[in-house]
Amino acid sequence: MCNVTCFEQEKVARVKAxxxxxxxxxxxxxxxYKLLGNTTRLKILFALTQGELCVCDVAHVLELTVAATSHQLKLLRDQGWLSMRNDGKMVYYRANSGELLKALHxxxxxxxxxxx
Structure with missing residues (x-):
């Protein structure tokens, strides 16, 4: 706790409230911010600004395994930033939030x- 007298008690009370x-x-x-603080996840978001990609293609772009890529994609999807669609055995992702992507750009x- 600070031992200095509080000079602006009203302001401090307002900020504290x-x-x-x-x-x-x-x-x-x-x-x-933790999700956005990861270079791999940022690369995924920027890659998906180019359009929909399957997990395998995202993995090739990132030079990661499909498993590692899927994990990162799931974290972004759980946040609501990506949509997923299945086409047989293929899984495709696309960016949901145009506002987030515009802010990143x-x-x-x-x-x-x-x-x-």
Whole structure:
């Protein structure tokens, strides 16, 4: 605990109350960012901006095994970012969230200009 006197008690109380209200959502937000904090999953999302791909094709793009790729695809699908469809023995994935993908592309453009 801080031993310094609180100078802006009203502001501190307001911020603290806001954090308490948001505290229920913070674990979900942390999970959201944890999923996006993985290079492999980001590659999958960017690959699927090109259109629907089967698991095997995604695995070839990533140079991973089908099992490892399927695991990553499942995590993204569970978040609601991907849709899956079966066609016989083939499983195809496509991106659901155009808004998320647009935000990722916009962020990538910002990083490109920043690191030039």
């Amino acid at each position: 806001g954090l308490v209200a948001e505290q229920k959502l913070l674990p979900q937000l942390a999970e959201f 916009d962020d990538l453009k910002i990083l490109e200009t920043r690191w030039r």
